[in-house]
Amino acid sequence: MASISLKNIKKTYEDGVTVIENLNLEINDKEFVILVGPSGCGKSTTLRMIAGLEEISDGELYIGNRLVNNVSPKDRDIAMVFQSYALYPHMSVYKNMAFGLKNRKVPKDEIDKKVRAAAKTLEIEKYLNRKPRALSGGQRQRVALGRAMVREPSVFLLDEPLSNLDAKLRTEMRSRISMLHKELQTTFVYVTHDQTEAMTMGDRIVVMKDGVIMQNDTPQMLYNHPQNMFVAGFIGSPQMNFINCKILRKQDCFYASFNEYNIKLPMRMNEALSLYADKEVVLGVRPEDIYIEKEYFKGDLNNVIHLYVDIAEMTGANYYIYGSIADKKLIADISPNSKIIKDTVCNLAIDTDKIHIFDTVSEKLICD
Amino acid sequence: MEKNIKKYFPIFLLPTLISFILVFLIPFVLGIYLSFTKFTTVENATWVGIENYIQAFTQDTNFLNALWFTVKFTVVSVITVNVLAFCLALILTRAIRGTSFFRTVFFMPNLIGGIVLGYIWNLLINSVLGMFGYDITYDAKFGFWGLVFLMNWQLIGYMMVIYIAGIQNIPKELNEAARIDGASPFNILKNITIPMVMPSVTICLFLTLTNSFKLFDQNLALTGGAPARETSMLALDIFNTFYGRIGWQGVGQAKAVVFFLIVATIAFIQLKITARKEVEQ
Numbered sequence: 001m002a003s004i005s006l007k008n009i010k011k012t013y014e015d016g017v018t019v020i021e022n023l024n025l026e027i028n029d030k031e032f033v034i035l036v037g038p039s040g041c042g043k044s045t046t047l048r049m050i051a052g053l054e055e056i057s058d059g060e061l062y063i064g065n066r067l068v069n070n071v072s073p074k075d076r077d078i079a080m081v082f083q084s085y086a087l088y089p090h091m092s093v094y095k096n097m098a099f100g101l102k103n104r105k106v107p108k109d110e111i112d113k114k115v116r117a118a119a120k121t122l123e124i125e126k127y128l129n130r131k132p133r134a135l136s137g138g139q140r141q142r143v144a145l146g147r148a149m150v151r152e153p154s155v156f157l158l159d160e161p162l163s164n165l166d167a168k169l170r171t172e173m174r175s176r177i178s179m180l181h182k183e184l185q186t187t188f189v190y191v192t193h194d195q196t197e198a199m200t201m202g203d204r205i206v207v208m209k210d211g212v213i214m215q216n217d218t219p220q221m222l223y224n225h226p227q228n229m230f231v232a233g234f235i236g237s238p239q240m241n242f243i244n245c246k247i248l249r250k251q252d253c254f255y256a257s258f259n260e261y262n263i264k265l266p267m268r269m270n271e272a273l274s275l276y277a278d279k280e281v282v283l284g285v286r287p288e289d290i291y292i293e294k295e296y297f298k299g300d301l302n303n304v305i306h307l308y309v310d311i312a313e314m315t316g317a318n319y320y321i322y323g324s325i326a327d328k329k330l331i332a333d334i335s336p337n338s339k340i341i342k343d344t345v346c347n348l349a350i351d352t353d354k355i356h357i358f359d360t361v362s363e364k365l366i367c368d
Numbered sequence: 369m370e371k372n373i374k375k376y377f378p379i380f381l382l383p384t385l386i387s388f389i390l391v392f393l394i395p396f397v398l399g400i401y402l403s404f405t406k407f408t409t410v411e412n413a414t415w416v417g418i419e420n421y422i423q424a425f426t427q428d429t430n431f432l433n434a435l436w437f438t439v440k441f442t443v444v445s446v447i448t449v450n451v452l453a454f455c456l457a458l459i460l461t462r463a464i465r466g467t468s469f470f471r472t473v474f475f476m477p478n479l480i481g482g483i484v485l486g487y488i489w490n491l492l493i494n495s496v497l498g499m500f501g502y503d504i505t506y507d508a509k510f511g512f513w514g515l516v517f518l519m520n521w522q523l524i525g526y527m528m529v530i531y532i533a534g535i536q537n538i539p540k541e542l543n544e545a546a547r548i549d550g551a552s553p554f555n556i557l558k559n560i561t562i563p564m565v566m567p568s569v570t571i572c573l574f575l576t577l578t579n580s581f582k583l584f585d586q587n588l589a590l591t592g593g594a595p596a597r598e599t600s601m602l603a604l605d606i607f608n609t610f611y612g613r614i615g616w617q618g619v620g621q622a623k624a625v626v627f628f629l630i631v632a633t634i635a636f637i638q639l640k641i642t643a644r645k646e647v648e649q
Contacts (some may be wrong), residue, residue, distance in 0.1 A: 050547075051459060051544075051548060052547075053544050053547070053548075072547070073544075073547045073548045074547060074548060074549070074550035074551070078548065080545070080548050082541045082544070082545060082546075083541075084539060086539065086541035086542055086543050086544065086545040086546075088542060088546075088559070088560065089564075090563040090564070091559075097548050099546070099551070099559070100548075100549035100550055103549055103550035103552075104552050106551050112370065139391075147545075147549075
């Protein structure tokens with residue numbers, strides 16, 4: 001078991017491109033941390049630096065209390081699961097799982113015991129003599145997990161391990177990995193670009209963009225209190241609506257003004273908004289915080305907007321309507337029982353308790 | 369579309385098929401027939417049964433000498449060429465400066481024809497041996513190692529390119545997974561790299577084996593079989609029998625058939641063995 005500490009980590013490639021500038025991250029022992037972000041944000045590079053597969057240009061990396069900058073991957077007490085599984089194609093499942101132990105000169109009977117125990121946990125016992133090519137994607141994935149498990153490492157590193165699986169299998173493997181974490185009581189660092197995986201699996205999520213940590217928090221905090229527009233837009237599907245508006249002050253109240261609407265903002269925002277009177281800001285509201293007017297029973301109704309419905313999408317549990325208010329596009333996730341017809345105008349109410357106000361220039365949260 | 373392809377298939381096949389029959393199949397069958405005859409030209413062949421074969425193995429000691437010399441040469445060449453080519457490929461697939469330059473340099477000997485190469489190496493080796501008062505025809509050992517050296521010099525670059533392609537084809541995650549699994553560089557070579565480049569090994573072994581067995585022009589130019597036909601390889605011996613001894617054309621032809629059978633059998637066995645070790649991904 002081990003904590004991981006990244007201090008002022010920098011990664012510059014030989015061609016001079018810097019992908020990570022100054023990364024600081026603390027991962028606690030037994031924690032399940034997800035590194036999430038779009039392609040090229042540096043999440044995989046960070047993971048590979050922890051694994052020792054990528055050199056660290058500057059800064060310090062600790063696993064436990066040990067500085068491991070110059071420690072080879074095999075001596076870091078880590079195991080890694082790759083996106084492509086990286087199973088040895090010429091070895092049987094058994095040999096794949098035993099390879100790491102064999103290299104560490106573990107006695108044969110102990111290797112056998114560990115491999116069979118892991119295979120039992122992962123329900124791959126009957127495939128032990130098969131070669132990887134004779135397995136399905138999900139089975140290969142489990143072998144890759146098993147190969148990591150038998151080593152009983154202090155840290156598990158997983159690099160987009162589910163991205164090659166189909167949607168159904170992915171959901172199944174998601175819960176299997178979460179269970180595994182619970183069972184093994186080991187530190188897990190998991191890289192993904194899939195926000196559903198991030199939200200459902202991690203104790204903590206680190207959202208990255210261009211080599212910089214945008215926010216590092218629990219899934220609930222990230223969702224409910226995103227610290228910037230990037231996180232607000234990245235987490236949540238469909239993504240948060242962003243409406244450019246102007247802050248108006250009338251007596252003691254602040255309003256977000258756009259088109260012909262003046263949305264009254266909660267009093268708790270007053271202090272933060274006092275510097276923004278008559279200034280442009282971005283109003284953020286999640287699709288599920290927009291209601292059909294007659295189904296909204298909270299407070300006064302000066303927060304009603306008229307949306308021209310372009311598309312209405314029924315998915316079963318959700319009903320998404322994609323529409324526009326003049327030049328502004330908006331998505332609302334309304335009750336599946338609502339009867340909305342496309343190419344008509346519907347009245348929607350915004351739950352002002354759930355709105356977020358962002359700075360137009362810095363894109364940072366002003367208040368929520 | 370498929371129907372059209374089927375319809376025109378014979379038309380497109382015909383030119384190649386005619387060429388194949390004319391320049392390969394007919395001479396091949398005719399060659400086998402002639403090995404059972406006594407002849408000076410194709411028209412005056414008279415059937416003698418297996419007499420030519422008996423003669424090749426009993427009355428002509430050169431044939432068995434050549435066979436033994438060829439086998440020795442092939443074993444040494446196949447091992448040295450492949451080991452060295454593989455080592456070079458390993459070095460030149462590392463991320464170091466100048467790899468492209470060296471790959472080109474090592475490949476260049478392939479662009480020189482065998483006869484020219486033989487004469488060049490004849491001059492080079494003789495100038496070195498000359499310092500000690502010898503030349504390449506002084507002892508069969510000189511000829512043997514001269515041929516091995518020449519073969520290596522010519523083929524290493526070619527085989528290296530095939531091994532490089534094989535090594536570059538190994539997913540880098542496999543090496544990374546092995547490194548994390550605690551494998552030493554030697555372990556990675558033994559357990560990952562070599563099993564993964566088995567398709568390249570199959571091709572390279574096949575090429576070096578058949579090329580070594582069939583070596584002719586380099587042999588002719590470097591030693592010409594001297595001293596006393598001791599360094600004469602099978603192909604050169606067949607050539608000398610066919611063109612050098614009047615009335616022995618049939619025997620030369622019989623030797624050629626035996627030669628074909630040996631090369632084909634060895635290549636077939638080698639392909640079977642190595643293909644079994646190839647990894648299906």
